Amino acid sequence: MDEHIRIGDIAPRVQYLADGTQASFTYPFPIFEAGDLEVRLDGLVQVGGYTVAGAGQSEGGSVAFDAAPATGTRVTLRRSLAIARTTDFQANGVLRARTLNDELDYQIAALQEVKDEVGSALRFDPSEVGGAPSLPLPAVRANKLLGFDSLGGVAVFDRGEGTTSVPFPGGIPRTVEDKLAERLSARDFGAVGDGTADDGPALQAAMNAAAASGKFLEIGEGTFRTTQPLLLPGAAAGLLMRGTILYAGPGGAAALTLGDGGSANNQRKVYAGLSVFRALQSDWLDEADVGIRIRNIDASRVEVRRAERFTIGVQVVGDERGSEDSDLHYGRLIDNRIALDLRTLTSTAWMNSLRHHGGHFACSSATNPGIGRFGVRLSAAPGAYRLHNAHLFLGPGFELQRQGTPGTVDAIPFLLEVDGRGLTARGVRMEACSPFVARHTAAFNDAVYEVAFVGTYGFTGCAVDYAGATRAGGTVLPLHQAAAALGTPRLVAEASNIRARAFRWDAASTGFEGLAVLSGNPTVPANTLTNLCFPGLNLLTLNADTVTLPTSRALAFVVDCTICKEFFLAAEGSALRPMVLQFDAAENALDSTAPALLSNMNIAWQGAPSFWWEGVADLDSLVGGLALNRLQRVTLAPNAAFAAIGVRGGNAASVLKSLRLYVPGTEAPMVLAGAGRAWGTREFSASLAYDPPSLVAGANASQIVSLPNVQNGDFVQASFAGQVSGFMEWTASVTNSGAAGTVTARVTNRHPSTTIDLSAGTVLVRALKPRV
Known part of the structure; x- marks a missing residue:
């Protein structure tokens, strides 16, 4: 070493x-x-x-x-x-x-x-002359900012005195205090964000300061535990969250409320990164248990990253005024009984024109398995305004865990408890849900659900459940079907010219080819399909090109609705009222416990003896100056097997020109007319085994053939299926008319000299009702 x-x-x-x-x-x-x-x-x-x-x-x-x-x-x-x-070192030492x-x-x-x-x-650059300056004494520099004066020397300034500016053209000097106060942070008020400390008081103080100053509040990274509900008043410019609020406060309250209630307008706000997590899973029994409540937003942008374990995850409310014209983006809305609730609270509130983007609306299989759950609800408090209009949902995903096959609890993406018009949901994903994409319980119109995917239980999300609804206002577009079938409704019955279809049923009654005639007060007490659908009735006035339809008469298509329950009725004319008559599989009329529904108007039960359901307005009536009722969706009861769907006269001057019936492109129900049904057919036929006698030249023989419904004045013909002879001439005439009518078939030997004896065969008769 x-x-x-x-x-x-x-x-x-x-x-x-x-x-x-x-x-x-x-x-x-x-x-x-x-x-x-x-x-x-x-x-x-x-x-x-x-x-x-x-x-x-x-x-x-x-x-x-x-x-x-x-x-x-x-x-x-x-x-x-x-x-x-x-x-x-020692003196004089070594x-x-x-x-x-x-x-x-x-x-x-x-x-x-x-x-x-x-x-x-x-430190100073070596080129600078002079030593380092001394700091002012503590009493002078206390609560001051250390900076540099105009000559570059070290100096102290009051917080509101020293200025700085951005290094870009046009920048102006601002005080440091003003710059630091531009955006408030929750940590400025003592929030820790470690998931353990109670940050509730600090968060609320920060929110109060943001409202008092009109500033934007930032809640940074971390988990901010609070034992109290939090409120960011509407006077704050907005909120940005990068962390999560862990709510450990009392139940029956909103963990985070944004905006003011009452008549305050919460306009032009930006709420970004919202994330609220409940410390304990809610039992879903109290609807006041809300994760994030947003009040009276207008022209705002909301981003929800997370709302988990509440009865209601996110609730947008309209108080004395409403929420409208805003964009809302959703992330994870998990383990909530109602993930998103759009709710009005008062009679002066509204809930209109909101655009909803994305969202994973899901529940875990072990979360409150005995309680039904819903993704999106449109609701109103008792007595509140019920018309929710124009909501657009883009790409929502629902994974609600319906608990078993078949499901033992409701797990339905959309629940519409209010009236209104215009809900469009596109690209809906349904996983582990009920076989309904929506449930309507009121009179909502014009709801369209485009179902892009259904998993786990097969593609069964193609229906709307009308539980107590008064309107059939939903249309489901299942994207697993061919585009052509979806885009083209199927025409199943058509009378393009009602007047041209009229024929003489009997001396007092008129019938219409392909249609049944119904009476609002039939005299026959039986309530069967055969007795309530008439082949012809009186009181129908035939005009040059139209038919006058009185209030006591209806024209309808009769359909087999065992499978298809959705029909679309279109009529041309004036003062025409839609009507529906339903029958079970035994062809007995259904009563008021099996309601039919219309899409754009309410429907009323007429009761015996007609058993009609009919609309409460005419098809050409105006709503706000618009003819919204012209095309009606008709939704039949689940237990209906047959139905008569058509129109009756709305007043004594009602005129009918044409009538059409459509179904969704995936359906093809049978239309019942003729083929053993008396109504809607002009032609009847019958046959009888017959052995004509031997006839000398010029002689004839006749045979009576029963032909129900033949009337005096009908065109009748006779023919013979058996041995043929060119000299044997067959003719026919009406013998008796009425329900038990008969036709006399007559054969004449036209040979000038020879006796003819035909072998046994079948005599056939035909009657044709004349057009009128």
Whole structure:
């Protein structure tokens, strides 16, 4: 070993970035003893857990850790000498070179440390003349800002005195206090965000300050636990969250409320990154248990990253005024009985024109498995305004866990408890949901649900459940079907010219080809399909091109609705009222316990003896100056097997020109007319086994054939299926008319001299009702 350490021009500091496996690190500078080496891991001084080798060596040495530092840890090895004189030279004593060298080495090493530390300090440039100024005394610099004056000298300023400006053209000087107050942070008020401390008071103080100053509030990274509900008043400019509020407060309250209630207008707000998590899972019994409540927003933008474990995850409310014209973006809305609730609270509130983007509306399988759950609800408090209009949902995903197959609880994406018009949901994903994309319980119109995917239980999300609804206002577009079928409703029955279809049923009654005639007050007491659908009735006035339909008469298509329950009725004319008559599989009329529904108007039960459901307005009536009723969706009861769907006269001057019936493109129900049904057909036929007698020249024979519904005045014909002779002429005439009518078939031998005897065969008769 050398006589003494050689102190070279080497910085007394070295750093490494640990890789998780290396445990030994070298230091290239000399130390006098092991205690002279300071060891830090990520800036923290270590007091043990390592061994130092190489003390007293000019080339340095190494540090061996008992356990390799974790990956990414910054390892700092630094010489740190005690500044002290450890030797003394005696007067007139021997000046030994080793002792002198050791002292000089120690001083040089200490000066290297000073140089290293000074190099990390803020200092004047060497070109500047003059020494460093002294700081003002504590009494002068207390609660002041340290800065530089106009000459670049160090100075202290009041918080509202010193100015700065952005380094861009047009920037103006601003005080530091003004710049710092531009956006408030929850941590400015003592919020910790460690998930343990109660940050509720600090968060509320920050929210109050944001409202008082009209500033934007920022809640940074971390988990901010609160034992009290929080309110950000509407006077605040907005809220940005990068962390999460952990709500550990009382139940029956909103964890975070944004905006003011009453008549306040919460306009032009930005609420971004909202994230609220309930410490304990709600039991879903109290609807006042809300994660995020947003009041009276208008022209605003809302981003919800998370709302979990509440009865209602996010609730947008209209108080004395409403919420409208805003964009809302959703992330995880998990384990809430109602993930999103759009609710009016008063009779003067409204809920209109909101655009909803995305969202994962989901429940865990173990969360309150015996209670129904819904993704989106449109609701109103008792007595509140019930017309919710124009909501657009883009790409919502629902995974609601309906609990078993078949489901034992409701797990339905949309619940519409209010009236209104215009809900469009596009690209809906349904996973583990009920076989209904929506449930309507009131009179909502014009709701369109485009179902892009249904998983787990098969593609069964293609229906709307009308539980007590008074309107059939929903249309489901299942995207697994062909686009052509979805875009083209199927025409199943058409009478493009009602007048041209009229025919003489009997001397007093008119029938219409392909249609049944119905009476509002039939005299036949039976309530069957055969007795309530007439082939012809009186009181129908035939005009040159139209038919006058009185209030006591209806024309309808009769359909088999065993599978298809959705029909679309279109009629051309004036003062026409839609009507529906339903029958079960045994063809008995259904009563008021099986309601039919219309899409754009309410429907009323007429009761016996007609058993009609009919609309409360005419199809050509105006709503706000618009003819909204012209096309009606007709939704039949689940237990209906047959139905008559058509129109009756709305007044004594009602005129009918044409009538059409459509179904969704995936359906093809059978229309019942003729083929054994008396109504809607002009032609009847019958046959009878017959062996004509031997007829001499010029003689004839006749046979009576029963032909129900034949009337005097009908065109009748007879023919014979059997042996053929060109001299045997067959004719027919009506013998008796009425329900038990008969036709006489007559055969005449036209040969001038020969007797003819035909073999046995079948005589056929045909009657055709004349058009009128």
